[in-house]
Amino acid sequence: MxxxxxxxxxxxxxxxxxxxxxxxxxxxxxxxxxxxxxxxxxxxxxxxxxxxxxxDLTAPDTTITGGPSGDTNQQTATFTFSSNEAGATFECKIDAAAFALCASPHVVAVTLGAHTFSVRAKDGAGNLDATPATRTYRGVAAGTPTRVRLVAANITSGNQQSYDPGHGGRILAGLKPDIVMIQEFNYFPTNGTAEIRAWVTSIFGPEFSFYREVGAQIPNGIISRFPILDAGTWQDAAASNREFVWARIDVPGPIDLWAVSVHLLTASASTRNSEAIELRNYINMFVPSTDYLVLGGDFNTDTRSEACISTFGSILSTAAPYPVDQNNNGGTSANRSKPYDWVLLDPDLKAKQTAVVIGASSYPSGLVMDTRVYTPLSEVSPALFGDSAASNMQHMAVVVDTLLGP
CATH class of the missing domain: 2.60.40 (Immunoglobulin-like)
Known part of the structure; x- marks a missing residue:
C-alpha cells in the first residue's frame, strides 16, 4: 500500500x-x-x-511621480506613478469613478473644473494599497491665466527650529502652494540635502524644486512647483544665522517672478528697518523692474506701521486690505495679536492678485491659516485641528493667490 x-x-x-x-x-x-x-x-x-x-500581508505603497497639479489648460493630462513593490499592478480613477486597471504613464482627458486623480497599487499577493496616492488639478480653458499660490511659512514646531514633528508640513500640504517662501528650513535628524529633498517630495511632490541657503543655523529657502532658473543669497548684515534668500522662477507667462524669503530679527523695530533698507537696495540693484517680485516671510513686526513696512512700501504694495483668517483676524503670532508674517507683492504682481480659493471657501484678500479656526478642515487635509497650536509653533502661514499668464 x-x-x-x-x-x-x-x-x-x-x-x-x-x-x-x-x-x-x-x-x-x-x-x-x-x-x-x-x-x-x-x-x-x-x-x-x-x-x-x-x-505577504503587507500592502504596497503608491507614489505619483508626475502629472499636473493646480491649473492646466491642456486637453489631456499624463500621470506617472510607481510602487515600492516590484511587479505591482495599478488601479486608477478620476473623482468618484470606480477604480479600473491602469499602467504608468496614464493619460486622461481634461475637462473644465476641479478634479482628483487617484491611483493605488496591488501586489502579487493581492494586497491593495488602502491609501491611494492622489493629485488634484483644475482644468481651465485655453488662454486662461494660471492660479499661482504664494505662501510665507515660518511654521516650525520641532527641536532646533525644524519641521520634523509634522505640524507645519501638514499645514503646507493642505494649503497646496505653488511657491513657498520658507523660514527655519530645517529637517532632522541629519538635516542634509537628501533629507530635505525627501521632505519636499513628501509634502509637495517630486515635481517641486527648492533652494536652501547653505551653512545657516536657521536657513531661509524657496520651494517652487515651477522651474527655479537661478537662486542665491544676499547678506543680511544684522543677522548671524541666516541671509536673505532669492530665486528667479519661470512662472506661467512671459514674465519671470523673483521670490525673496525673509526672516527679520526680533531685536528692535530700528534693526528691522535697517535690514529692510539693505534688502531694498539689493532688490533695486538686482531685480529687473519688468519682472514680478514677491517678498514673503517672518518680519517679526509688532504693528503694520513699523518703519520697515514703510521702507518696503517704496518698492512693494503694503497697503490694506491684508490676509485674514475666517474670524477676520490678520494677526500671525502664536496668540494672533501681532502681524509677524507677510506676503508683499510689487505693483505689477499686485495687479494679478485674486481671491484665495480653497474648496468651497474664498478669501478675497488672502488667508492667514490657523487650523484652530479654519472650517471645514477637510478642505485643507491632512492638516489637523491642533497643528497651529503645536508646542514651539510661533507663527501662522500667510497665503496669497495670483493669476499669471498665459
Whole structure:
C-alpha cells in the first residue's frame, strides 16, 4: 500500500499525511512543504517533491511621480506613478469613478473644473494599497491665466527650529502652494540635502524644486512647483544665522517672478528697518523692474506701521486690505495679536492678485491659516485641528493667490 509523508518548513521529520494538505493560520513569512511516497513497510522516495511559498500581508505603497497639479489648460493630462513593490499592478480613477486597471504613464482627458486623480497599487499577493496616492488639478480653458499660490511659512514646531514633528508640513500640504517662501528650513535628524529633498517630495511632490541657503543655523529657502532658473543669497548684515534668500522662477507667462524669503530679527523695530533698507537696495540693484517680485516671510513686526513696512512700501504694495483668517483676524503670532508674517507683492504682481480659493471657501484678500479656526478642515487635509497650536509653533502661514499668464 502506498502512503505519503510530509515535512514542513525545512524540518527533517516526515509524518504521515494525505492529499490535500491544508495549512491555516499562517503569518507573514516563507514556508515550504516536502512530500514523499513510501510503500508501507518499504523504502521512501529519496527525492521528495517540494513546494515553497511566501505569505505577504503587507500592502504596497503608491507614489505619483508626475502629472499636473493646480491649473492646466491642456486637453489631456499624463500621470506617472510607481510602487515600492516590484511587479505591482495599478488601479486608477478620476473623482468618484470606480477604480479600473491602469499602467504608468496614464493619460486622461481634461475637462473644465476641479478634479482628483487617484491611483493605488496591488501586489502579487493581492494586497491593495488602502491609501491611494492622489493629485488634484483644475482644468481651465485655453488662454486662461494660471492660479499661482504664494505662501510665507515660518511654521516650525520641532527641536532646533525644524519641521520634523509634522505640524507645519501638514499645514503646507493642505494649503497646496505653488511657491513657498520658507523660514527655519530645517529637517532632522541629519538635516542634509537628501533629507530635505525627501521632505519636499513628501509634502509637495517630486515635481517641486527648492533652494536652501547653505551653512545657516536657521536657513531661509524657496520651494517652487515651477522651474527655479537661478537662486542665491544676499547678506543680511544684522543677522548671524541666516541671509536673505532669492530665486528667479519661470512662472506661467512671459514674465519671470523673483521670490525673496525673509526672516527679520526680533531685536528692535530700528534693526528691522535697517535690514529692510539693505534688502531694498539689493532688490533695486538686482531685480529687473519688468519682472514680478514677491517678498514673503517672518518680519517679526509688532504693528503694520513699523518703519520697515514703510521702507518696503517704496518698492512693494503694503497697503490694506491684508490676509485674514475666517474670524477676520490678520494677526500671525502664536496668540494672533501681532502681524509677524507677510506676503508683499510689487505693483505689477499686485495687479494679478485674486481671491484665495480653497474648496468651497474664498478669501478675497488672502488667508492667514490657523487650523484652530479654519472650517471645514477637510478642505485643507491632512492638516489637523491642533497643528497651529503645536508646542514651539510661533507663527501662522500667510497665503496669497495670483493669476499669471498665459
Amino acid at each position: 502506498l502512503i505519503f509523508e510530509c515535512a514542513t518548513d525545512g524540518g527533517a521529520t516526515f509524518t504521515a499525511c494525505t492529499s490535500p494538505v491544508t495549512r491555516t493560520g499562517l503569518g507573514a513569512g516563507s514556508y515550504s512543504l516536502r512530500v514523499r511516497a513510501r510503500w508501507q513497510g518499504g523504502e521512501a522516495d529519496a527525492t521528495p517533491a517540494e513546494a515553497a511559498w511566501t505569505v
